[in-house]
Amino acid sequence: MPNENSYEVALQKSNAIREGLAKTPDKFTMLTGDRPTGRLHLGHYFGTLKSRVELQDMAVHTNVLIADYQVITDRDTTEHIQDNVYNMVMDYLACGIDPDKTMIYAHSAVPAANQLMLPFLSLVSEAELARNPTVKAEMEASGHELTGLLLTYPVHQACDILFCKGNVVPVGRDQLPHIELTRTIARRFNNRYGKVFPEVDALLSETPLLPGLDGRKMSKSYGNAINISMTAEETAKRIKKSQTDSERMITFDPENRPGVSGLLSTAAICTGRSEVEIAEEIGMGGSGQLKKYVTEAVNEYFAPIRERRQRYENDLDYVKDVLHEGNRRANEIAEQTLGEVQDAMGMVY
Numbered sequence: 001m002p003n004e005n006s007y008e009v010a011l012q013k014s015n016a017i018r019e020g021l022a023k024t025p026d027k028f029t030m031l032t033g034d035r036p037t038g039r040l041h042l043g044h045y046f047g048t049l050k051s052r053v054e055l056q057d058m059a060v061h062t063n064v065l066i067a068d069y070q071v072i073t074d075r076d077t078t079e080h081i082q083d084n085v086y087n088m089v090m091d092y093l094a095c096g097i098d099p100d101k102t103m104i105y106a107h108s109a110v111p112a113a114n115q116l117m118l119p120f121l122s123l124v125s126e127a128e129l130a131r132n133p134t135v136k137a138e139m140e141a142s143g144h145e146l147t148g149l150l151l152t153y154p155v156h157q158a159c160d161i162l163f164c165k166g167n168v169v170p171v172g173r174d175q176l177p178h179i180e181l182t183r184t185i186a187r188r189f190n191n192r193y194g195k196v197f198p199e200v201d202a203l204l205s206e207t208p209l210l211p212g213l214d215g216r217k218m219s220k221s222y223g224n225a226i227n228i229s230m231t232a233e234e235t236a237k238r239i240k241k242s243q244t245d246s247e248r249m250i251t252f253d254p255e256n257r258p259g260v261s262g263l264l265s266t267a268a269i270c271t272g273r274s275e276v277e278i279a280e281e282i283g284m285g286g287s288g289q290l291k292k293y294v295t296e297a298v299n300e301y302f303a304p305i306r307e308r309r310q311r312y313e314n315d316l317d318y319v320k321d322v323l324h325e326g327n328r329r330a331n332e333i334a335e336q337t338l339g340e341v342q343d344a345m346g347m348v349y
């Protein structure tokens with residue numbers, strides 16, 4: 001009997017949910033979000049934003065969270081946070097997230113959702129928190145000490161998901177431990193106080209992770225990412241600067257030729273063609289021709305998105321309105337849920 005929390009089981013459940021979503025979309029409430037630490041890039045777009053829009057347009061209840069409090073899990077500053085949050089809303093809108101269908105909000109603006117942290121913290125042990133592999137990995141990657149918030153932010157993430165009774169969370173494999181913990185918290189709460197919260201499952205991404213231009217993990221700090229918000233010229237410049245190798249013949253070989261292959265993967269995802277097909281077409285054209293092809297592919301795909309984004313950049317009032325309305329709705333939902341929690345716990349005075 002495979003472990004309920006294994007990747008295989010999560011994948012099976014995720015596939016079952018995919019079927020369910022198509023049949024009865026309105027039975028599902030999706031919640032997912034991003035940390036506002038910078039601009040969203042192509043990895044975010046192809047890894048999750050695109051599928052959020054698809055879920056939204058299937059009439060699933062969709063909620064997108066700007067996880068501003070999570071910024072301070074592993075850094076000591078909230079510098080540029082307001083600018084990052086507004087720009088994140090612009091990225092969302094430009095990519096097709098429709099604020100009439102999807103609730104966009106920042107979790108710091110929803111006190112009642114944050115208050116769930118108190119009862120939830122009582123439902124998990126220190127040992128359970130300490131063995132979360134994602135927390136450990138984040139701590140090591142950031143070089144930051146283990147603060148109380150870094151240790152407990154997966155519980156905070158459970159608040160994010162459960163305040164709106166989310167039951168589908170699109171995530172990458174690395175976030176599975178958090179979904180597991182959310183499920184545990186919901187069950188323990190329901191067992192102890194009475195049923196308030198749903199069963200939560202992960203919706204695992206079907207697209208393989210897009211590497212950065214140099215073939216390494218896409219990351220702002222490596223300078224190997226193309227942001228959605230970049231202009232066509234900035235995109236061309238970044239691609240031009242990316243590292244390839246001295247072999248002229250273009251082949252797809254992620255192991256031995258990470259730079260060339262990262263570029264091919266970027267072109268492939270934007271054109272819907274395969275890496276091998278593109279490599280064969282360019283052949284002896286070398287990395288100059290490859291880079292030209294990638295630049296055109298990216299700029300063509302993102303032209304309409306960037307054009308829309310430009311309009312939002314010029315209308316900050318609208319962007320703020322979208323966020324305020326999302327925050328308002330989130331507060332309504334959070335207060336309702338917190339009321340149910342207090343009822344269940346007998347804290348009614």
Ligand code: TRP
Binds near residue numbers: 031169
């Ligand atoms: N931890 C996620 C990230 O770092 C962001 C996030 C916060 C989130 N709360 C969430 C994702 C709830 C899914 C569900 O990107």
